[in-house]
Amino acid sequence: MEYAPDATLIVDAHGRILLVNAQTERLFGYYREELIGQPIEMLIPARYRTRHVGERKGYYADPHVRPMGVGLELNGLRKNGTEFPVEISLAPVTTVEGTFVSASIRDSTERKAFERRLQQLNAALERAGRAKDQFLATMSHELRTPLNAILGFTGTLLMQLPGPLNDEQRRQLEIVQSSARHLLSLINDILDLAKIESGKIEFAFEPLDPKEVVDEIAASLASLAAEKRLEFATQVADTGGAIVTDRRALAQILLNLANNALKYTETGSVRIDVWATNQQEEKAVAFSISDTGVGIKPEDQERLFQAFEQLDPSNTRRYEGTGLGLYLCRNLAALLGGTLTVSSDYGKGSTFTLTLPRTQ
Amino acid sequence: MARVLVIDDNAVNLDLMLYLLRSFGHQVDGCSDGISGLTSAQSNGYDIVLADILMPGIDGYEFALRFKRNPALQAIPLVAVTALAMPGDREQVTQAGFNGYITKPIEPRTFVLQVEAFLT
Numbered sequence: 001m002e003y004a005p006d007a008t009l010i011v012d013a014h015g016r017i018l019l020v021n022a023q024t025e026r027l028f029g030y031y032r033e034e035l036i037g038q039p040i041e042m043l044i045p046a047r048y049r050t051r052h053v054g055e056r057k058g059y060y061a062d063p064h065v066r067p068m069g070v071g072l073e074l075n076g077l078r079k080n081g082t083e084f085p086v087e088i089s090l091a092p093v094t095t096v097e098g099t100f101v102s103a104s105i106r107d108s109t110e111r112k113a114f115e116r117r118l119q120q121l122n123a124a125l126e127r128a129g130r131a132k133d134q135f136l137a138t139m140s141h142e143l144r145t146p147l148n149a150i151l152g153f154t155g156t157l158l159m160q161l162p163g164p165l166n167d168e169q170r171r172q173l174e175i176v177q178s179s180a181r182h183l184l185s186l187i188n189d190i191l192d193l194a195k196i197e198s199g200k201i202e203f204a205f206e207p208l209d210p211k212e213v214v215d216e217i218a219a220s221l222a223s224l225a226a227e228k229r230l231e232f233a234t235q236v237a238d239t240g241g242a243i244v245t246d247r248r249a250l251a252q253i254l255l256n257l258a259n260n261a262l263k264y265t266e267t268g269s270v271r272i273d274v275w276a277t278n279q280q281e282e283k284a285v286a287f288s289i290s291d292t293g294v295g296i297k298p299e300d301q302e303r304l305f306q307a308f309e310q311l312d313p314s315n316t317r318r319y320e321g322t323g324l325g326l327y328l329c330r331n332l333a334a335l336l337g338g339t340l341t342v343s344s345d346y347g348k349g350s351t352f353t354l355t356l357p358r359t360q
Numbered sequence: 361m362a363r364v365l366v367i368d369d370n371a372v373n374l375d376l377m378l379y380l381l382r383s384f385g386h387q388v389d390g391c392s393d394g395i396s397g398l399t400s401a402q403s404n405g406y407d408i409v410l411a412d413i414l415m416p417g418i419d420g421y422e423f424a425l426r427f428k429r430n431p432a433l434q435a436i437p438l439v440a441v442t443a444l445a446m447p448g449d450r451e452q453v454t455q456a457g458f459n460g461y462i463t464k465p466i467e468p469r470t471f472v473l474q475v476e477a478f479l480t
Contacts, residue, residue, distance in 0.1 A: 136446070144464050145370060147464075148376070148465040151465040152380075152468050155468025159469065161383045
């Protein structure tokens with residue numbers, strides 16, 4: 001007891017201190033001669049003393065091991081008059097001379113300070129999280145506003161609303177327009193990524209028919225395929241009914257992949273196939289987008305899914321893109337519980353396959 | 361031809377919308393804040409009102425609330441044209457009482473058609 005890490009005192013039925021250890025002297029700043037025989041209340045701030053006498057008597061009526069003052073802020077009083085927060089546990093000690101109470105007292109100043117620091121830190125993190133969300137929303141709004149004017153007035157000029165354009169004027173305005181659109185898609189991709197990385201993206205899982213989603217994608221890209229004179233086909237095999245997933249995320253992945261396929265294919269075809277499969281013993285549905293485009297060298301296939309990678313730097317002038325699309329798609333696929341893989345025959349074409357679980 | 365009121369605090373974006381609508385034969389007025397927008401809407405009969413959301417003074421949400429509470433105005437189609445395009449924004453705009461939601465950047469080729477779709 002003498003060298004116990006907590007201040008330990010033995011108190012009799014009248015609340016007099018019988019015994020203290022070395023830590024008690026250190027903690028309260030008294031020599032033990034000053035404590036022995038004195039009421040235990042001398043170690044308690046004056047305002048708690050009367051109440052303590054009553055509680056002490058109550059404990060003697062039913063002595064058992066328990067912490068003292070659970071849920072209350074307890075304070076000790078040092079000889080020099082200063083107070084400090086304490087945690088106390090009580091235990092009855094039965095001897096031939098009767099029942100005494102042993103009190104172990106621990107200075108909780110540090111633990112309390114640590115708790116406070118933790119609370120402050122949590123509050124700061126929450127504030128930072130909110131500030132980040134607010135920042136994303138503000139950025140999105142502030143970047144769109146000037147883009148509205150750029151795309152809008154470029155559009156009115158190209159529509160020749162103010163007057164006719166010559167070929168060179170048209171060519172230059174189209175460059176402004178496609179650059180502004182590129183900037184807009186960069187902004188959208190970056191915001192999407194920021195939302196994924198801050199866990200802010202919200203999914204609405206619902207049963208949906210894969211064919212319906214694929215048909216929508218095909219309809220929205222039909223004109224692009226026609227423009228490039230590419231064959232564009234979809235085939236949805238019997239997938240065994242609806243799948244449960246997030247419609248917007250699925251559409252975003254498929255649109256991105258199909259758009260890429262059309263972009264990187266000069267002649268031939270792009271197709272979307274859907275069929276039932278398994279993913280780690282679980283029922284799943286696979287969506288594949290195949291093209292007869294340039295293809296991807298084996299050593300480049302994984303690099304493709306990293307942020308800001310476009311394989312051939314000489315391509316960037318021919319194919320606009322953010323370099324974020326596939327990175328975004330793979331992240332989304334993972335969040336839907338699925339996978340996104342690629343296989344390619346360099347020079348002959350590529351196939352991207354999205355596999356999603358049938359249920360969430 | 362419809363009578364259209366457009367409210368936007370950004371002068372260039374207001375100019376763009378007015379120009380597009382006017383080019384397609386509509387009769388347009390512009391306001392740069394919600395309060396003058398409400399005043400104008402009450403004294404001139406419009407077929408449709410377009411309003412931005414983030415504006416100084418009363419914002420588009422407050423504007424929609426007052427607009428739709430006003431018996432003289434509530435039947436007029438009210439469409440938000442806003443750069444608020446994050447998830448959840450559409451729901452918030454609709455809840456505020458707007459009948460439609462068009463995000464910026466607007467698509468100049470289809471903007472007027474989109475607006476006309478709200479005219480009955």
